[in-house]
Amino acid sequence: MHTTKQNDYINKQNSHFYLGLCLAVSSTVFIGSSFIIKKISLKRLFHAGGLRASAGGYGYLKDWLWWLGLATMGVGELANFAAYAFAPASLVTPLGALSILVSAVLASKYLEEKLTCAGKTGCILCILGSVLIVVNSPKQEDSQSVDELMQRIWGTAFLNYILVVSSCSVICCALIPKYGSRNVVLYVTICSAFGSLTVMACKALGLTLKNLVSESTSGNAAWMLIFLLLSITVCILVQMNYLNRALDVFDTSLVTPVYYVIFTLLVLVASSILFKEWTTMSRTNVLGLLSGFCLSVVSLFLLSYFKGPNCYELVKNSARVNDYNL
Template identity: 45%
Template sequence: MNGMSMDNFRGLILAVSSSVFIGSSFIIKKQGLKKAGASGPRAGQGGHSYLYEPWWWAGMITMIIGEIANFAAYAYAPAILVTPLGALSIIFSAVLAHFILKERLHIFGMLGCALCVVGSTTIVLHAPKERHIESVKQVWHLATEPGFLVYFWVALAVVAVIIFHYVPRYGQTHLVVYIGICSLMGSLTVMGVKAVGIALKLSFGGVNQFKYFETWIFTIIVIFCCLLQINYLNKALDTFNTAVVCPVYYVMFTTFTIIASIIMFKDWNSQGGTEITTELCGFITILSGTFLLHKTKDMGKSSSGRLPVYTSPESNTVAESR
């Protein structure tokens, strides 16, 4: 295991801070929605009274701060370190919901949180060091190498096929259609964000990078990919259960982002088989914890006090008729 570099440490602090802010924002916004719902139509029923609620705006500001910290983290640390740490926001929101919103965190949810922490720690301890970059032109060179160009154009081609062929036919019935678009575009977004973040870091350090056209191309790519990603993520959230969308999106988005980063920034070139295997084990541990946390989030809420059993709609109908 290599010692953690100062850039990796800064990226780690920013990524963890981002998770704390984003995780807190969900709870603060939920408080605002509850207060707004007590005095007017709820947001789920089409109401917009939450826009007048200070708590909801406090939650939005907290989320924006978290996203800015996450943006900055990519400028210092490799995506293979920053992206998986997004799971910590899920843990933080679950723990706060348990104590503040009285949404009981079941024993399996606690186990899921523990798995996420263990997996995150494993990745942090074995993550590759950030590549030393002195100009955005170096990032452009990495982005225009054959390996990443193939990934970039294949990703865009797959997204185009999904949008024009599969969305009209299966968008409303198959979650993977919308999430596939979000995840592929999300991986390109992160690569663009990392490039722009590096440009900002160097510019603040006294070496202006915005005089290069490459910086502006990366900026345009980030804006385009973000808009497309947000559009289809909203469609997924509006069509499918959030408890299913969140873990599936997290898994696919993180997987594609790590693949893109490995291809573009060659994160694993400086590492041996043991370190790479350990990182993969840490990643799988985080995925397991995330799924466990989401799948058991509603356990213990049944009036009988027993754990609810996941059954088919038909069996639920039979049970309700008794």
């Protein structure tokens, strides 16, 4: 009887894993497409003479195409949220590299960003890195009750993480007026910091909802839901604001890989602190997961700097002038 229950539990965990994997892959398609749609909208606004988002303008809010991009990203984020409810964050987040692959392919078609042989090699490496991540990621998660989750959120380790990323975001905000037009890392660091907190909140929200469905909750579940929903809303609004500014100033091929690297690293750190996902992995799996991540990083920078003969020059020029033709 014990063996049967154990097998049922393992089968259930495996089914959750593959469901989360399918949701994660589908979300990358929607999110990758949304980058291109919103970029086209921002270009239209610039050519029409509107005030750019990087200068504090919000003219893109009147463009239906930007709202389509936002809706596309919303669908992708919903799929991504569902993926976090069923699969570990150490699997779902690194697979975000596939969205950059989708973005690169669409950019070559709709934004006239040439995809060279090196860029195509980057696409292949991105796929290989994603396969390594899937194979080596944890297949089973450490289940926690709502009370245990609250203890971990208010624990010293995770509060210190929040303090560090918040301090870095404040510093970046202070530096943006002077260096924002030359350094994409300032915008991306803020997006990534709040993005990692969004992922942790989404993962915690999924766990709380699971506990509510199974009725294994305490009286704190309702307050936890409100707190997590508010946290997710605030973090997403901050991400959207600074991501729009980054996309307006810099080329998509520069923003997306830098965002992926910083965001993924922060999520891996945060998930190891809050959900302790890495404790269930062997050294071989950890090495394989990190190798897949590194391979994805290499592929993304191949896509960034070798998409066309003038790509690097455009990035250099974008650091010197703020109104070049996107």
